[in-house]
Amino acid sequence: MKQSEIRNFSIIAHIDHGKSTLADRLIExxxxxxxxxxxxxxxxxxxxxxxxxxxxKAQAVRLDYEHEGRHYELNLIDTPGHVDFTYEVSxxxxxxxxxxxxxDAAQGxxxxxxxxxxxxxxxxxxxxxxINKIDLPNANPEKVQEELIExxxxxxxxxxxxxKLGIGIDETLALVVSxxxxxxxxxxxxxxxxxFDSRFxxxxxxxxxxxxxxxxxxxxxxxxxxxxGASFEVAEIGVFRxxxxxxxxxTTGEVGYFAASIKTVQDTHVGDTVTLAANPAEEPLPGxxxxxxxxxxxxxxxxxxxxxxxxxxxEKLQLNDASLTFEPETSAALGFGFRAGFLGLLHLDVxxxxxEREYNLxxxxxxxxxxxxxxxxxxxxxxVDNPALMPPSGEIQEIREPMVNASIITPSEYIGxxxxxxxxxxxxYKDLSYIDKQRAMLNYLLPLGEIMFDFFDQLKSRTxxxxxxxxxxxxxxxxxxxRLDILINGEVVDAFSMxxxxxxxxxxxxxxxxxxxxxxPRQLFDVPLQAAIGGRVxxxxxxxxxxxDVLAKCYGGDITRKRKLLExxxxxxxxxxxVGSVEIPQExxxxxxxVDDK
Amino acid sequence: xxxxxxxDWGLYIHIPFCRSRCTYCDFxxxxxxxxxxxxxxxxxxxxxWQRISAIPRGNLVSIFIGGGTPSLLAPDHIDRxxxxxxxxxxxxxxxxxxxxxxxxxxxxxxxxxKYRLSGVNRLSLGVQAxxxxxxxxxxxxxxxxEAAQGxxxxxxxxxxxxxxxxxYGLPQQTLAEWxxxxxxxxxxxxxxxxxxxxxxxxxxxxxxxLQRGRASLPAGDMSADMADRGRxxxxxxxxxxxxxxxxxxxxxxxxxxxxxxxxxxxxxxxxGAHGYWNARRWWIIRxxxxxxxxxxxxxxxxxGEERLERLEEMRExxxxxxxxxxxxxxxxxxxxxxxNPESAFGAVLGGLHRRGLVERQSEYIRLTGRGxxxxxxxxxxxxxxx
Numbered sequence: 001m002k003q004s005e006i007r008n009f010s011i012i013a014h015i016d017h018g019k020s021t022l023a024d025r026l027i028e029x030x031x032x033x034x035x036x037x038x039x040x041x042x043x044x045x046x047x048x049x050x051x052x053x054x055x056x057k058a059q060a061v062r063l064d065y066e067h068e069g070r071h072y073e074l075n076l077i078d079t080p081g082h083v084d085f086t087y088e089v090s091x092x093x094x095x096x097x098x099x100x101x102x103x104d105a106a107q108g109x110x111x112x113x114x115x116x117x118x119x120x121x122x123x124x125x126x127x128x129x130x131i132n133k134i135d136l137p138n139a140n141p142e143k144v145q146e147e148l149i150e151x152x153x154x155x156x157x158x159x160x161x162x163x164k165l166g167i168g169i170d171e172t173l174a175l176v177v178s179x180x181x182x183x184x185x186x187x188x189x190x191x192x193x194x195x196f197d198s199r200f201x202x203x204x205x206x207x208x209x210x211x212x213x214x215x216x217x218x219x220x221x222x223x224x225x226x227x228x229g230a231s232f233e234v235a236e237i238g239v240f241r242x243x244x245x246x247x248x249x250x251t252t253g254e255v256g257y258f259a260a261s262i263k264t265v266q267d268t269h270v271g272d273t274v275t276l277a278a279n280p281a282e283e284p285l286p287g288x289x290x291x292x293x294x295x296x297x298x299x300x301x302x303x304x305x306x307x308x309x310x311x312x313x314x315e316k317l318q319l320n321d322a323s324l325t326f327e328p329e330t331s332a333a334l335g336f337g338f339r340a341g342f343l344g345l346l347h348l349d350v351x352x353x354x355x356e357r358e359y360n361l362x363x364x365x366x367x368x369x370x371x372x373x374x375x376x377x378x379x380x381x382x383x384v385d386n387p388a389l390m391p392p393s394g395e396i397q398e399i400r401e402p403m404v405n406a407s408i409i410t411p412s413e414y415i416g417x418x419x420x421x422x423x424x425x426x427x428x429y430k431d432l433s434y435i436d437k438q439r440a441m442l443n444y445l446l447p448l449g450e451i452m453f454d455f456f457d458q459l460k461s462r463t464x465x466x467x468x469x470x471x472x473x474x475x476x477x478x479x480x481x482x483r484l485d486i487l488i489n490g491e492v493v494d495a496f497s498m499x500x501x502x503x504x505x506x507x508x509x510x511x512x513x514x515x516x517x518x519x520x521p522r523q524l525f526d527v528p529l530q531a532a533i534g535g536r537v538x539x540x541x542x543x544x545x546x547x548x549d550v551l552a553k554c555y556g557g558d559i560t561r562k563r564k565l566l567e568x569x570x571x572x573x574x575x576x577x578x579v580g581s582v583e584i585p586q587e588x589x590x591x592x593x594x595v596d597d598k
Numbered sequence: 599x600x601x602x603x604x605x606d607w608g609l610y611i612h613i614p615f616c617r618s619r620c621t622y623c624d625f626x627x628x629x630x631x632x633x634x635x636x637x638x639x640x641x642x643x644x645x646x647w648q649r650i651s652a653i654p655r656g657n658l659v660s661i662f663i664g665g666g667t668p669s670l671l672a673p674d675h676i677d678r679x680x681x682x683x684x685x686x687x688x689x690x691x692x693x694x695x696x697x698x699x700x701x702x703x704x705x706x707x708x709x710x711x712k713y714r715l716s717g718v719n720r721l722s723l724g725v726q727a728x729x730x731x732x733x734x735x736x737x738x739x740x741x742x743x744e745a746a747q748g749x750x751x752x753x754x755x756x757x758x759x760x761x762x763x764x765x766y767g768l769p770q771q772t773l774a775e776w777x778x779x780x781x782x783x784x785x786x787x788x789x790x791x792x793x794x795x796x797x798x799x800x801x802x803x804x805x806x807x808l809q810r811g812r813a814s815l816p817a818g819d820m821s822a823d824m825a826d827r828g829r830x831x832x833x834x835x836x837x838x839x840x841x842x843x844x845x846x847x848x849x850x851x852x853x854x855x856x857x858x859x860x861x862x863x864x865x866x867x868x869x870g871a872h873g874y875w876n877a878r879r880w881w882i883i884r885x886x887x888x889x890x891x892x893x894x895x896x897x898x899x900x901x902g903e904e905r906l907e908r909l910e911e912m913r914e915x916x917x918x919x920x921x922x923x924x925x926x927x928x929x930x931x932x933x934x935x936x937x938n939p940e941s942a943f944g945a946v947l948g949g950l951h952r953r954g955l956v957e958r959q960s961e962y963i964r965l966t967g968r969g970x971x972x973x974x975x976x977x978x979x980x981x982x983x984x
Contacts, residue, residue: 524953524972547822549974550795550842556625556664557610557864557872559914560879560904566917566974567982 001073003187003253007180008211010077010092012120013102014110014468018132021163022102022172023061023076027242029169030063030074059197060095060209060255062239067177074176075255077196077211085343086472087291088323090119091196091271094287095211095255098126098180100172101153105131105139109147109435111409111468117151126180129158130172135165147436183213183253190281191215191223193250193274198265200319204236206262207244209255210274213285216251217258222277226284230267231277232260265322291323293341294402294448294473296385297348298329298366298495299355300337302575302586306361307336313359314338317351324351329386333495333579334364334589339386342368345452364577364589366495370449373400373476388494390483393534399499400476402448405430408459409441410467417462418442425450426479426501445474449499484509486516487530487537489582495589510539512591519588522546527582599840599851601860601930605656607875608857611643611679612868613668614886617704617739621807622765624799626870627666628886639886640675642893643868644682646882649898654863654875658687660695660854663718669700673712680717691717695853697761698722702748703740710755720852721752722761722790728782729775732768735813737803742782749786759850761790766828767821768796769804769813776824780831789850793828793843795821822971840923842973859918860926861911861934869899877906908935912942913980916963920956920976925964939963946979 013019063074079092099120103113120127129148131141145155159175161168193210201207221234238246239256250256262268273284301310314326325341342348348368355361372384375398384390410418427444434440459467484505486496500508509531516529520543527543576583616627684691697720698713725745727733733741752760762783766776798805807813829839837845844855857864866873869889871882880903883889892899912935919926931939940947950956955969955976969976
């Protein structure tokens with residue numbers, strides 16, 4: 001295919017603004033899939049994605065489109081729709097020349113709309129605004145057009161679409177052809193292809209999703225990944241229509257996948273450059289960086305005998321998720337488990353849910369924490385991803401915590417409430433601008449660790465659900481942080497340790513022991529609960545010893561029933577973790593997350 | 599208090615009829631039945647008795663007619679039942695403890711006298727509380743006055759072995775009310791008292807009331823205080839605590855109840871009754887109509903059974919035996935299972951001993967005071983998989 005007849009584009013949007021529905025319509029309209037074959041939202045292939053309405057794995061679909069008598073090859077590259085996957089989004093965008101920016105006609109511009117727009121502009125993409133859901137009774141496309149002008153786009157050029165009713169679909173495709181520039185790589189140069197995703201197929205090994213930037217790729221080529229240096233022979237090349245369809249080659253500007261008997265996705269790094277082993281390119285494509293997990297959590301099986309199954313499940317998930325990391329970890333409280341690293345909270349949530357749902361595992365997940373850079377007095381620098389492993393304060397010169405640039409869009413009457421929340425969370429105010437007469441965008445530099453404690457829920461509740469929120473990784477900065485420990489029956493329970501800002505540690509310790517007092521059932525003896533900072537106890541509560549646990553009622557001679565009742569009670573106890581001689585229920589380990597700051 | 603011989607056995611007879619249903623009750627009961635239903639039920643019960651082919655070889659020491667409300671059955675019916683037992687076993691029931699449960703609102707002296715003449719020699723009356731507002735809220739079919747009159751009538755009718763039941767931990771019950779209830783029943787001078795903690799059973803009207811917030815249980819440790827207070831008061835009054843919820847005048851313990859705790863055999867008669875013998879537990883069809891139909895169709899009324907593995911039987915022996923104040927006899931355990939309890943359960947018993955929950959007293963293993971408070975904790979060590 002000639003480069004002039006290729007268009008590579010993606011669709012970007014705030015969550016729920018209709019990205020997947022629009023993609024479905026484009027696929028349907030171009031006849032790539034018959035209406036009969038369409039399951040709603042074909043691009044979101046995982047069950048979980050479909051349920052949550054979010055896209056986790058990017059996919060690329062080739063659409064054939066006739067326009068003004070010419071045949072075009074349109075490659076629609078789907079992007080993950082959540083802030084955790086910003087880097088994956090940026091790689092997907094790098095594979096494109098244009099983007100459809102979808103805005104809900106009733107909701108208007110939201111935080112993610114902007115974040116995605118800026119990301120697209122960073123990659124010099126041609127952005128075509130699409131106002132979707134114009135069929136909604138409360139749609140207000142004129143207002144959205146004004147908002148678009150406010151954010152620097154030509155709102156009058158926006159396409160009016162109802163993906164649901166199929167309105168404006170042809171116009172959208174026509175604009176993709178006329179506005180999005182064709183690729184402009186060097187057909188005669190050495191192969192350089194950008195990896196923007198990969199997924200594991202149990203028959204073919206890893207399928208590597210690429211955009212050919214220069215040169216071309218053929219079946220039988222010996223390729224090399226420039227970042228890792230690994231070499232493979234290409235066994236199959238294909239494109240998605242959206243079912244995988246094999247082709248013999250991919251030429252400059254084209255998008256597709258190849259298989260080369262690659263065993264794990266760990267060999268294929270998103271953002272890496274594919275070149276030929278025999279005749280490698282001199283320079284890789286710009287912008288590669290390995291995915292860095294920022295959020296960590298301990299994953300422990302409730303039944304210790306499930307440890308092996310948990311490992312297998314994590315390994316299987318990792319086949320498809322290069323950004324998931326895990327290593328074995330032993331907790332004095334919880335036994336054998338894994339410390340897993342995630343790109344963000346949603347990523348953690350998705351992995352945890354898949355482990356429980358698809359692998360039928362019952363898990364105790366410790367409260368997530370961020371990773372810290374710690375400068376020791378001996379000059380060493382270490383990364384701490386588990387609060388229990390934070391060295392004693394005497395050995396620490398400085399702790400640096402990860403910060404994010406957060407943008408919050410809110411109706412103007414809630415600006416005060418949002419600022420209050422951001423300040424409570426140690427946010428550093430950057431600026432405030434108005435998107436239109438009613439809505440403002442606030443920018444803050446916020447500690448990532450602070451938004452993990454129900455920040456989003458708080459934001460929603462303080463703005464009656466109107467505010468939207470997005471963030472991007474910024475930097476590590478020094479902060480006055482301390483390790484807060486919880487002692488149960490005199491012993492530090494490692495799974496409860498956390499890192500907190502010194503000003504808040506006292507309050508957090510207090511409310512955590514109060515919470516635990518209510519969550520830990522009464523035992524045979526009094527159980528003291530203490531919160532300590534650096535060995536100094538700052539709060540104490542007691543779970544009073546159990547007074548009575550007696551089955552006084554007589555069931556005639558029905559001993560079987562009595563026994564079954566006791567057995568049921570015993571099963572309930574088994575689901576608790578014994579720490580020392582204290583039985584702690586699962587929900588106690590998540591209590592940290594719900595501790596109020598106030 | 600000597601243990602029953604291993605071969606002593608009992609007979610439980612269930613009479614499911616009630617005039618009304620108490621809010622907390624989930625026993626096998628049925629309301630709205632008339633005289634004709636009673637007759638058909640007793641006919642079926644006698645058929646079931648005739649069809650029981652295997653009778654334990656030892657001595658029948660107790661017959662317990664429970665319910666429901668057995669005192670709703672006319673004395674003639676009780677007489678027919680006991681006569682059938684006598685005839686089939688070919689023995690006099692002279693030395694046998696024959697208990698009948700009764701609702702105080704359903705009896706008078708002449709009726710009680712007839713039961714007594716049929717052979718019933720122990721009466722168990724459900725008093726439950728000494729406040730009419732509690733009785734009404736529980737939908738009990740009697741008043742405090744009727745309870746007192748019932749006991750009076752039973753004495754006049756010749757009963758010298760009377761048990762009264764009380765329940766503590768009732769919705770909105772205060773400690774003072776509980777004290778009054780204890781004072782009230784002690785004033786009736788019973789021979790035996792059972793103090794039961796209210797259990798909220800799924801699906802009962804009480805459970806629904808609690809869910810909907812129309813009733814609330816005593817807060818915090820109130821129920822525990824009531825249990826402790828009950829025990830103190832009864833001991834002060836000269837009662838012997840001999841089982842977790844049972845107290846008696848010296849030598850007036852319930853022989854029938856004890857058969858359960860010492861794992862002696864008992865046969866089951868009547869809808870929903872349970873039996874145990876030779877490592878086998880079985881139960882009779884619950885529904886009254888289905889029970890009658892099964893017997894009329896030539897069946898034996900049995901709805902299900904379970905066989906206890908030896909290990910399971912040993913474990914039950916222990917936790918049932920620990921319900922008794924004196925605990926269980928190690929020798930008797932060895933006679934039954936040919937092994938010492940310590941050899942079979944050394945680690946578990948040792949752990950409980952270290953935690954101060956069980957103790958050994960000469961040849962008995964029993965719960966300590968703390969162990970009695972946490973009896974379920976101890977018992978759980980002897981059920982399910984570890």
